[in-house]
Amino acid sequence: MGAKSAYKGLVALAAAQTASAGLLDSGIFKFFDTVTRDVVIVGGGAAGSHAAIRLKEDHGKSVVLIEREDILGGHVDTYYDPKANGAVREYGVQCYFPYEDAMDFIDRFNLTVAPGLGPRGATTPKYVDFQSGKELNGYVPPDFGAQIGGIVEFYNVLTSKGYDKMVEPGFWNLPTGPNIPEDLLLPIGEFAKKYNVSTALPRMYESTGGGPASQQDDFLNIMTLTFLQSFSPSWMKVFFTDIGYYHIEGGNQQLYNKIAARLGNDVMTNTVVLMSERTSTGVTLLVSGLKGTKIIKAKKLLMAIPPTRENLVPFDLNAEETAIFAKPKYGRYGTALVSHPSLPKGTDLMNLPASAVADPWSPFLDLPHILSFSSYGNDTDLFSIGTSGNPYLLYGQLASTGVAQVALQKMALQGTIPALKGKLIEVVEWSDHGPGGFGVTAQDMRNGWMDKMYGLQGKRSTWYTGNAIAIDFSTTLWKMNDEVIKRMLASW
Numbered sequence: 001m002g003a004k005s006a007y008k009g010l011v012a013l014a015a016a017q018t019a020s021a022g023l024l025d026s027g028i029f030k031f032f033d034t035v036t037r038d039v040v041i042v043g044g045g046a047a048g049s050h051a052a053i054r055l056k057e058d059h060g061k062s063v064v065l066i067e068r069e070d071i072l073g074g075h076v077d078t079y080y081d082p083k084a085n086g087a088v089r090e091y092g093v094q095c096y097f098p099y100e101d102a103m104d105f106i107d108r109f110n111l112t113v114a115p116g117l118g119p120r121g122a123t124t125p126k127y128v129d130f131q132s133g134k135e136l137n138g139y140v141p142p143d144f145g146a147q148i149g150g151i152v153e154f155y156n157v158l159t160s161k162g163y164d165k166m167v168e169p170g171f172w173n174l175p176t177g178p179n180i181p182e183d184l185l186l187p188i189g190e191f192a193k194k195y196n197v198s199t200a201l202p203r204m205y206e207s208t209g210g211g212p213a214s215q216q217d218d219f220l221n222i223m224t225l226t227f228l229q230s231f232s233p234s235w236m237k238v239f240f241t242d243i244g245y246y247h248i249e250g251g252n253q254q255l256y257n258k259i260a261a262r263l264g265n266d267v268m269t270n271t272v273v274l275m276s277e278r279t280s281t282g283v284t285l286l287v288s289g290l291k292g293t294k295i296i297k298a299k300k301l302l303m304a305i306p307p308t309r310e311n312l313v314p315f316d317l318n319a320e321e322t323a324i325f326a327k328p329k330y331g332r333y334g335t336a337l338v339s340h341p342s343l344p345k346g347t348d349l350m351n352l353p354a355s356a357v358a359d360p361w362s363p364f365l366d367l368p369h370i371l372s373f374s375s376y377g378n379d380t381d382l383f384s385i386g387t388s389g390n391p392y393l394l395y396g397q398l399a400s401t402g403v404a405q406v407a408l409q410k411m412a413l414q415g416t417i418p419a420l421k422g423k424l425i426e427v428v429e430w431s432d433h434g435p436g437g438f439g440v441t442a443q444d445m446r447n448g449w450m451d452k453m454y455g456l457q458g459k460r461s462t463w464y465t466g467n468a469i470a471i472d473f474s475t476t477l478w479k480m481n482d483e484v485i486k487r488m489l490a491s492w
């Protein structure tokens with residue numbers, strides 16, 4: 001999404017400094033402008049943007065929202081195609097589905113929601129093994145009805161055992177470590193076998209790219225609890241049409257543009273945190289961005305960024321926090337809009353392992369991979385891709401573009417697509433979708449990692465929300481926020 005912030009280097013600079021209590025109120029720091037608010041929110045994706053509006057408009061709290069990119073929205077990636085009169089091309093968040101009353105949030109911005117995904121022209125699939133570049137002649141997709149039937153059965157297992165209540169919207173009701181049902185700690189492949197719901201997996205895999213959490217391991221090895229973050233019980237209901245799904249007319253980004261407008265000067269985009277001092281009575285942050293370097297003083301801090309070790313460098317972690325955040329292992333997910341003259345307009349090139357011809361029920365790919373080159377229709381040369389790889393720091397735009405380029409070269413060599421004629425893939429926009437999922441092991445969970453993580457809520461005036469510690473969909477995150485905000489207000 002958008003241009004990347006120019007301030008990443010400053011984070012490293014801040015890391016070199018050791019904050020000590022009161023430092024930000026002394027020395028040269030005291031000459032910076034001070035912004036005073038009830039709550040400072042870091043991260044302007046679905047979670048942080050929603051929280052800012054709810055706190056400000058519904059709970060009368062003064063807020064400031066810090067976002068490192070130049071626009072709000074996080075994983076929302078709407079491209080307005082200049083070659084097609086600004087036509088909307090969604091290549092990140094595609095849709096919103098009802099979770100409790102969460103869709104009401106969109107209503108307050110006077111936007112029109114329409115059923116289905118965002119606009120895309122008609123396309124036909126072509127199944128290709130990107131490893132060899134060969135088209136998979138003879139591949140027949142698994143029976144659609146059996147896949148949906150599997151999702152229904154999967155959902156029934158979760159609800160009959162009460163697992164849905166333990167995971168949505170956040171993990172507040174998850175039993176403590178040793179009491180977490182072992183089912184939820186099984187690898188997803190074993191869980192599906194145990195309950196005879198394996199026919200659900202291909203559709204679940206395809207619709208989420210294996211789930212952002214699959215960057216950590218082979219798909220079938222992902223812990224069920226982690227998998228449910230990106231394929232939640234409420235999202236399952238969409239597949240058997242119990243509930244609908246909707247996009248915002250004019251682009252999903254419209255919501256976040258309206259939020260930014262409503263927040264006005266309470267948003268600081270292109271801004272990062274350089275240092276922090278957090279105590280039980282409030283927080284002080286040193287932030288820097290296009291509007292200059294400022295001190296922010298607030299009673300509460302809401303962290304709405306993925307709590308990766310890289311993101312947490314500027315925060316004055318204590319030993320307890322350091323131990324908790326040292327545990328997760330994460331890969332990286334990215335989406336992009338790409339084009340190349342050899343990519344066939346109107347065709348979706350779907351990546352499958354060669355073995356899928358013999359076993360279409362096992363379409364799972366090794367890492368790193370590009371899941372597909374998905375066309376926006378016959379009248380545009382734009383394609384979207386979703387890509388997973390690890391480790392986190394190495395699998396950024398450069399590495400994933402390399403994987404896409406190699407896939408194109410192999411397809412061209414095999415005659416699956418026309419010759420590339422020396423032309424490289426053009427990345428029109430690339431969007432970092434970060435780690436996704438909390439990324440800890442089943443043993444960490446049994447040892448109480450989630451209890452400790454949720455136990456941090458409110459300590460040192462700091463609260464946590466976002467997709468790393470809850471179900472990873474916009475509407476569920478908004479309900480997760482409502483719970484966090486309720487608890488935050490109770491602690492005032």
Ligand SMILES: Cc1cc2nc3c(=O)[nH]c(=O)nc-3n(C[C@H](O)[C@H](O)[C@H](O)COP(=O)(O)OP(=O)(O)OC[C@H]3O[C@@H](n4cnc5c(N)ncnc54)[C@H](O)[C@@H]3O)c2cc1C
Pocket residue numbers: 042043044045046047048066067068069072073074075076092093094095096097212271272273304305306311333335386433434436465466467468472473474475477
């Ligand atoms: C490919 C893909 C498609 C998806 N499609 C859908 C969908 O159709 N519908 C749906 O509901 N959900 C979808 N999701 C899930 C989606 O991730 C969540 O719904 C939601 O967008 C996550 O919101 P968040 O606020 O937790 O995180 P993010 O959206 O990642 O927001 C975090 C924000 O913090 C900012 N940030 C990060 N680090 C810093 C820092 N150090 N300082 C300041 N700011 C920082 C980021 O720039 C970002 O704006 C999809 C996810 C993926 C990966």
